[in-house]
Amino acid sequence: MLVRNLLLLVGLGIGSQAALGQASKKESVPDREIREQKLADLIDSEFDKFWKKNDITPAPLADDAEFFRRISLDLVGRIPTVQEVRQFLTDRDPQKRAKLISRLEDRSQFYNYFANVLRQQWLPQTLENAQFADAGVGFEKYLREKLRNKEKLDVIVRDILTASSQFTDRQGRMQMEKDDPPAAFNRVNEFNPASVAAAASRLFMGVKLECAQCHNHPFNSFKREQFWELAAFFSEVNPTIAASGDAKARRSIVIPELGKTVTVKFINGEMPKFKDDKESPREVFVNWLTSKDNPYFAANMTNRIWQHFFGLGLTDPIDEPSEDNPPLIPELQKALAQAFIESGFDLQFMMNAIARSKVYQRSSKMTHQSQSNPKNFARANVRGMSGEQLYDSLVQATGLREGFQEIPQMVRGMRSGRAAIVSKFSSPEALIERQTSILQALTLMNGNFLNNQTDLNKSLFLAGVVDAPFLSPTGKIESLFLATLSRMPTKEELQKYQSYLDKSKDPETKKKNYTDIFWALLNSSEFMLNH
Incomplete structure (x- = not known):
């Protein structure tokens, strides 16, 4: 039990100020990052003009938790760990988002x-x-x-x-x-x-x-x-x-x-x-x-990179450009293509620049009716996770010891747990148009994967949270939220779940109630969406 609690202490990110201090040290900004930020600023400038011209009020920037979850899914294909979220939320470095993007792109994942x-x-x-x-x-x-x-x-x-x-x-x-x-x-x-x-x-x-x-x-x-x-x-x-x-x-x-x-x-x-x-x-x-004068390659590849981050391209559908399907902002698409050429067709340069932009970092919550059209990118488009993202996020959230081994996902896909979820959640639909089917919902609710990982006798992570003597009931609920939704619970959510726990005075029944909370969070729409 002592070993489990010590491991959990590290896993939950408690007492990790040394790591935070190290991450907050000032670093010199290389020329590459300056160029990435200039392109990000250009993206924001072009969209500011577009929104103003069309009487669109963009959503505010996403908070740190929303941004961290989104960028983690988009760059490494899974949600962040509890420790990562705790560190990021408490980091006061004004450049922490840009630094996070660079760190994620350096990972094997x-x-x-x-x-x-x-x-x-x-x-x-x-x-x-x-x-x-x-x-x-x-x-x-x-x-x-x-x-x-x-x-x-x-x-x-x-x-x-x-x-x-x-x-x-x-x-x-x-x-x-x-x-x-x-x-x-x-x-x-x-x-x-x-x-x-x-x-x-x-x-x-793109033709x-x-x-x-x-x-x-x-x-x-x-x-x-x-x-x-x-x-x-x-x-x-x-x-x-x-x-x-x-x-x-x-x-x-x-x-x-x-x-x-x-x-x-x-x-x-x-x-x-x-x-x-x-x-x-x-x-x-x-x-x-691939010549610098070719109008197709750079424009197409940057449009596909844009689609990866937003669910839609600046020209959409992405492979049907024409006079009847022009880019949303032609000047911006031309500028992105030119920047991509000048970078030497550097994939990570273009991804960094887009991820640094305020357009990408806006909240998915609608705050004005003018944000309703997803093609205007006035707020982050809510996207369904791919089958691979969902499975790897479930593995991350539940602490399953499959790990993110450096073997092709095609090979890992042959394993029954992954195959069952990936096959059910694969779809030819665009990610922003995906809706969870009854079969998909039943796969999660009644499947062996979630049943095992929300069982106190089988899930090391869940058992570690429930048995942790250093966590109060509030701390345990917060840990479950951080593990699944990558954020702290709201005041209302905390009250609701604490009330559910307080219904029972029996210690064993109360433990079972924690498993119900964990199960509900993993089956929520918020968990299954990239937003």
């Missing part, structure tokens, strides 16, 4: 989480089809290593779009993931030039060209021939063409049904220039895609 996020965006087939599971594992590991090594986004995209077409062992089985993990992009798209081109244009250019694959669409400015001219850049992902070494075949493609052969051409109408017959058309395409 950040690289693990974003490798998983990017894999889901770029290779969703590895979640939907079991035959691609091995490709997902290798691809996620590759992404995690690249992110940890601070690799720039254009380099990662180049690896993916120029990856080997196919490797085989002596028995003729495909082995490309073991030697070249980015080649999984070709595999999940079935080595089909049209499928690879459609995915590449949507994911890395949904597949609508023009079969016919000219009356409401799409891109025509059928333009789609196939783009697809011609990827002809060599077909293993037969790759093996032929025929330069002409690698730079052309036949349009199905029409029987017409077209050669490579960029969607802006420009003709590519090749050094010689050996130069890969995919290399030429990526050179064009």
Whole structure:
């Protein structure tokens, strides 16, 4: 019992002033952080003008608890610990939010989480089809290593779009993931030039060209021939063409049904220039895609980063930019794209700048009717957690000793506890549109996971809180709130739960009442939402 209480003392963040003092020491501000703050200030300035022009009153800034929970979910994919919340709430450093953002992005959980996020965006087939599971594992590991090594986004995209077409062992089985993990992009798209081109244009250019694959669409400015001219850049992902070494075949493609052969051409109408017959058309395409003058790549990637933090893009839907779907603030999207280019396509630079902005840090509580449209970003959009965020937050809140091991989430997903929750809470809906279904609610309320983790005989964390001699009933309730909702209870909440505890004089029954409180908090909408 003594050991448990000592461990809990540390876990609850009590008596941790030394850590606070260390975190509060003045640090010199590097040039990078100055540039991040300047971009954050630009974001706020552009939105101030937009809101004023449209008679919108933005919400006030979120309090420290609301901000900490949100940024933790957005950067490391889970809620903070009790100790982390206690330290942050008592820290008086005016720069603590900016410092917190930097600390979170230096954690291994950040690289693990974003490798998983990017894999889901770029290779969703590895979640939907079991035959691609091995490709997902290798691809996620590759992404995690690249992110940890601070690799720039254009380099990662180049690896993916120029990856080997196919490797085989002596028995003729495909082995490309073991030697070249980015080649999984070709595999999940079935080595089909049209499928690879459609995915590449949507994911890395923000242009949904597949609508023009079969016919000219009356409401799409891109025509059928333009789609196939783009697809011609990827002809060599077909293993037969790759093996032929025929330069002409690698730079052309036949349009199905029409029987017409077209050669490579960029969607802006420009003709590519090749050094010689050996130069890969995919290399030429990526050179064009990631050039500083390209209007698509930087704008698309910054828009997707924005969507990650807000649930919506500045241009939304994110892969359908057009005259009928312009950016909310064109000047801002152009400025973000230019800053991204000047940073060398630095993912963390752009994420830091957005997270530092007051726009991101506003409260999700509606304080004025003009904040009702989520596309105006006048308050933080309430978003449903992804299945991975929910499971990892449950693990964090309950103290389950699964831990955040440095293994791909795809592998951890094969474990029954994670799989049961992730599969139930996965949805193609946008996060701001998600609603908890009856099946999802029942999974949490009646599932083995919560039943075990709210059982005094099975949950070390809960038993530690309930048995802690250094915590009063009020302190125990506060600890349960900090563990689940990452905030202190309000006066009304405290009175309500204390009244519930006081209904019973029997010590064992009172202990059981704590488990009911813990269970109720874990099943609350507030716990399951990112807000």
